Structure formats: structure tokens, C-alpha cells
Amino acid sequence: MSILAYLMDFAYSAVPGAVFAMLFGTPLRYIPYAALGGAVAHLTRTVCLNNLELGIVAASFIASTVISVMFILIAPRLKVPRLVFTVASIIPIIPGKYAYFALLSIIQMHVANETKSQFIETFFENGIITLFVMLAIGMGIAMPALLFYRNRPVV
Amino acid sequence: MQHCDFVELIATVARRMYMCGAETRLIIQTSERIAAAFGYKAVVIVNSCEISVKLLYCESEDLSKQKECTTFMRIDGHGIDMNRLIFYTHLCQDAEQGIITPEELQEKLEHIPQFPYSRTLLVIAVGIATAAYSAINGGNLAACVTALIAGAVTMTAKELLKKYHLFEMFVFTICGMISTLSSFYIGNCIFELDKYNLAIAMVVSLLILVPGFQFVNGILDLFKGYTAVGATRLINTVMLIASVCLGIMIAFSMLPINNL
Numbered sequence: 305m306s307i308l309a310y311l312m313d314f315a316y317s318a319v320p321g322a323v324f325a326m327l328f329g330t331p332l333r334y335i336p337y338a339a340l341g342g343a344v345a346h347l348t349r350t351v352c353l354n355n356l357e358l359g360i361v362a363a364s365f366i367a368s369t370v371i372s373v374m375f376i377l378i379a380p381r382l383k384v385p386r387l388v389f390t391v392a393s394i395i396p397i398i399p400g401k402y403a404y405f406a407l408l409s410i411i412q413m414h415v416a417n418e419t420k421s422q423f424i425e426t427f428f429e430n431g432i433i434t435l436f437v438m439l440a441i442g443m444g445i446a447m448p449a450l451l452f453y454r455n456r457p458v459v
Numbered sequence: 460m461q462h463c464d465f466v467e468l469i470a471t472v473a474r475r476m477y478m479c480g481a482e483t484r485l486i487i488q489t490s491e492r493i494a495a496a497f498g499y500k501a502v503v504i505v506n507s508c509e510i511s512v513k514l515l516y517c518e519s520e521d522l523s524k525q526k527e528c529t530t531f532m533r534i535d536g537h538g539i540d541m542n543r544l545i546f547y548t549h550l551c552q553d554a555e556q557g558i559i560t561p562e563e564l565q566e567k568l569e570h571i572p573q574f575p576y577s578r579t580l581l582v583i584a585v586g587i588a589t590a591a592y593s594a595i596n597g598g599n600l601a602a603c604v605t606a607l608i609a610g611a612v613t614m615t616a617k618e619l620l621k622k623y624h625l626f627e628m629f630v631f632t633i634c635g636m637i638s639t640l641s642s643f644y645i646g647n648c649i650f651e652l653d654k655y656n657l658a659i660a661m662v663v664s665l666l667i668l669v670p671g672f673q674f675v676n677g678i679l680d681l682f683k684g685y686t687a688v689g690a691t692r693l694i695n696t697v698m699l700i701a702s703v704c705l706g707i708m709i710a711f712s713m714l715p716i717n718n719l
Contacts, residue, residue, distance in 0.1 A: 316591045320666065323588035327581060328480070328672065329542040329574050346595060385485055385548055388541045391675045398669055401596060404662040407704055411711045442678030450682060 305354050310347065317346030317396040325392035334388060337378060341393025345371045349397050360399070361436045367397050368444025376452045390445050399437040406430035460561045462528045466501075466514040468565055469494050470532045473503055473510045475568075476547050480539040482676050483685040486510075489551045496554035497561055507691035509533050537627075537695075539672050542572050578618050585667055586611035592663040602646070602656035609642035609664035617667065628702040631668055635706025638664045643714055665707075670699040 305313075321342015322335050330338060345367045352363035371393045372386075379386035409426040416423060460468075473490040481489075487503045494501030494514065504511040514528045550567060553559045559567070576584075589610025590603040598606065616637045620630045642664040646652040652660060673696040680689030 313595060316595045319591035320588045323584045324671070325541070326576055326584055327539075327667065329540040329576070331542055331545065331575055334545075383549070383552060384545050385481070387480075387482060387485070387675070387679075388545065391672050394675070395666070395669065395671055396592065396595060398671065400662045400665065400669070401659070404658065404665075407707060408658075408711075411708060438674070442675060443682075445675055446679050446682040449679070 305350070310350065313350050314343045314347045318343035320395045321345070321392050324395045325389070328388075328392060330388055330392070334382065334384065337375075337382070338389050338392040341371050341375065341389050342396045344374060345393050346396040360433060361440045364397050364399070364437045365440035365444045368394055368441045369448055372445045372448040376448060386449075394441050394445065397437075397441060399434045402430040402434040402437070406434055460565070462499075462514060462516055462526075463530075464565075465494075465497070465499065465561055466512050466528045466530045468561065468568070469501055469503070469514065470510050470512040470530045471568060472547060472550070473505065473512065474532045474534060475571075476544060477505060477510065477534055478536050478538060479543040479547075480537075480541070480672055480676065481544050481547075482679045482683075483688045484679075484683050485548075489548055493551050493554050493564070496551070496557075505685070505688055507534075507688050540574065542575050546572050582611050582614045582618065585614040589663045589666050592666055593659055596659050596663060598656050598659035598663070599652075601650035601652055602660045605642055605646040605650055605652065605657075605660035606663045608645050609638055609660065610666060612641045613638040613664055614667055628698055631699050631702040632706040632709075634668055635665065635703035636710045637706075638668070639707050639710035640713065643710070665703065668699075668703045670696045673699065 318339040319342075322339035324342075325335050325338030348370050349360075349363045349367040352358045352366050353360065356363075358366070371390055375386040375389045375393070379389065406427050409423040409430065413420050413423040413427065469490050472493060473486050476486045476489060477483075483505045486505055490503045490512070491501050498516075500515040502513040502515070510532045512530050512532075515525055516528070517525050550559070550564060554564060586607040590607035593603045593606035613634050617630060617634050620633060639661055642661040643657070646657045646660045673692050677689045677692030677696055680686075680692060682689075
């Protein structure tokens with residue numbers, strides 16, 4: 305991927321982050337941080353996938369860990385809970401495509417007249433990726449906070 | 460302010476924080492810190508359906524004559540409102556800095572801030588977000604436009620259904636169905652998208668139905684030892700995802716499946 309492609313990726317993925325923050329009722333002055341979070345999350349995952357050649361599960365885990373650490377540092381300065389930013393930031397890395405193909409294969413399995421083995425294979429392949437990416441995102445968000453906030457207040 | 464009124468005040472803060480989507484640890488910390496700021500020691504327990512607060516106080520200087528006051532509040536609604544969550548955490552900070560008294564805190568709780576954005580703005584914003592999400596998933600321009608329209612249609616449907624205070628899972632099912640049908644017909648009949656781009660448009664138009672908040676809160680609660688609340692939140696997430704899947708499957712049953 306060229307630098308321009310990375311910049312485009314960064315710019316596009318900022319939009320879902322910002323809009324989800326708006327949907328959650330985040331005040332306007334905090335929206336740029338959520339947009340930045342979304343952009344950093346997706347860019348980190350793209351870099352891990354393309355340049356470091358990691359799998360999507362490891363890349364999603366690293367991306368969500370980066371987001372978590374970033375807002376552990378930023379949120380206390382703004383005096384707001386970091387949940388305000390982290391959830392909106394992970395939206396661009398949600399594995400929607402895999403979940404969709406898993407669901408589609410279930411339906412195709414149901415209506416297919418001939419062999420169903422390819423649909424079973426597609427379902428398990430996409431379903432397992434979806435499950436593990438979601439777990440990786442959740443753990444990536446939660447784990448750094450456990451290291452940073454052992455006995456300190458959250459806000 | 461009487462002690463029993465103050466314990467009600469702390470329970471109200473905790474309950475409202477839960478209802479606007481705060482994680483359990485944040486609720487406990489914030490409400491106990493507010494109590495500590497006014498010289499009380501509070502023990503706050505959060506369950507999936509109730510908040511319990513025990514307030515410990517001394518009426519004389521003799522610490523051995525400590526008294527306690529307990530209250531319970533039922534949690535009867537869930538939502539996500541970061542504006543209010545920030546408002547409650549700022550109230551906690553004001554209380555710790557001695558800027559507000561318990562009476563002022565009570566008064567401020569009666570004038571909570573409203574949702575900061577208009578519904579029309581959100582519909583447009585969601586349309587743009589789904590188009591951008593389509594672009595980052597490799598969709599072409601036609602897929603982005605399809606996602607933009609379908610995302611806006613889904614958001615409009617969600618807002619209209621929310622007006623009637625319908626059961627959340629029912630809303631998610633209907634929205635999942637509307638999203639799939641609208642993205643399929645727009646992508647197939649107007650833009651004549653190929654299979655991959657049609658799939659992208661259909662996936663991304665479901666973006667607003669991702670229960671990300673409940674999921675992350677559930678995971679955070681589980682990691683921090685609040686297993687009961689975390690499990691409840693994760694079960695709620697699974698039920699919402701299942702509702703969306705049901706909506707998609709109903710839509711697929713109306714569509715020519717071989718085109719997908």
C-alpha cells in the first residue's frame with residue numbers, strides 16, 4: 305500500500321469513529337478525539353496486516369490495545385471516562401464482513417439442494433474469525449486498563 | 460440534608476450512571492467518591508437489576524458509635540448517553556473540589572443535560588459513516604452510495620421505532636430487515652453492483668446495529684471481577700446480535716438468494 309492509500313484509510317476510518325461518538329451522545333468538543341481513535345485503530349490494524357503480515361486476530365488485538373493505551377493517557381487529561389472514546393474507536397475494526405459471510409453461508413446451507421460442505425466450511429471459517437476478532441478487541445481494550453488502574457481512580 | 464436523603468442521592472447517581480452506559484467499576488468509584496467528598500463512607504453494590512448503597516456515618520465524635528443507612532434502587536432502563544455520563548463524573552470532581560454542596564448536587568441532578576444532537580443530523584451522519592466504512596472495506600463508489608442511502612434509511616427507521624418506545628430487540632430485528640432489503644434493492648436494481656460490492660454495501664449498512672457498547676462494557680466488567688453484571692451485559696449483546704440476525708434472515712427469505 306502506498307502512503308496515499310494509508311492516508312485515505314486514516315481519513316475514512318475517522319468518520320465512523322466520530323459518528324458513533326455522536327450516536328452515543330458524546331459532546332462535540334470530544335468528537336475529534338473519537339475520530340482520531342477510530343483512524344488510529346484502523347490504520348494500526350492495516351499496518352499490522354499489510355506490513356507486519358500478522359493475522360487479523362493479532363492485528364485487531366494490537367489495534368485495540370493501542371487505542372486503550374492512547375485513551376488511558378488522554379482521557380484523564382480531559383477529565384472524562386475513557387469509555388467515551390474507546391467504544392467509538394473500535395467500530396472501524398469490527399469484523400462485520402466475516403460475520404455477514406458466516407450468516408449468509410447458514411442461509412445458503414438451508415436452501416442448497418446439492419452439496420453443503422462448502423457452506424459448512426465457509427460458516428466455520430468466517431464464524432471463528434468473527435468470534436476471535438471480537439474477543440481480541442474486547443481483551444485489547446480491557447487488558448491495558450488492568451495494568452494502569454490497579455489502585456487509582458478511573459477518572 | 461438528612462442522612463437518609465443523602466444515601467438516596469448517592470443511589471440516584473449510581474443508578475443513572477448505570478442507565479447511561481457506565482461500566483460497573485466507574486459507577487462504584489464515582490458514587491463512593493461523591494460520598495467521601497461530603498464526609499461519608501459509602502459501600503455501593505451494583506447488580507444487573509438493582510443498586511444497593513450503604514452509608515456509614517457518625518453523629519458524634521465517638522467513632523465507635525457509627526450508624527448506617529441503606530437504600531436500594533431498581534434499574535428499569537438501559538441506554539447509552541455519554542453526555543450524561545460526563546456530566547455525572549464532572550459532578551463527582553466538583554464535589555471533591557468542594558465547589559458544590561449536597562443540596563446543589565441534588566438540584567443539578569434535576570437538570571440533567573439533554574441529548575446534544577438533532578435526529579436529522581444523526582441520520583445524515585450515519586449515512587456518511589456507512590459510506591466511509593464501505594470505502595475502508597474495499598467497496599467501490601457505487602457501493603459507498605448504496606451504503607450511504609441504506610445506512611440513512613436504517614437510522615431513520617431506528618429513530619422512528621424508538622419514538623414508540625418499542626422493545627429493543629424488536630427494533631433491532633426490524634432495522635436489520637429494513638437495512639438488508641434496502642441495501643439489496645438499491646445496490647441490485649439501481650447501481651447493479653457485483654456480488655462483492657453488494658455484500659459490502661449490505662454489511663456496512665448494518666453498522667449502527669452493532670451493540671459495541673454493551674459488548675465492551677461486558678468484557679470490561681468480566682475482567683474487573685464484576686462477573687454477574689458483565690455476564691448480563693454480554694447476554695444482552697448476544698440477544699441483540701441474534702435479533703439483527705433474525706431480521707437479516709427474514710429479509711433473505713424474501714430475496715433471491717442466488718444473487719448474493
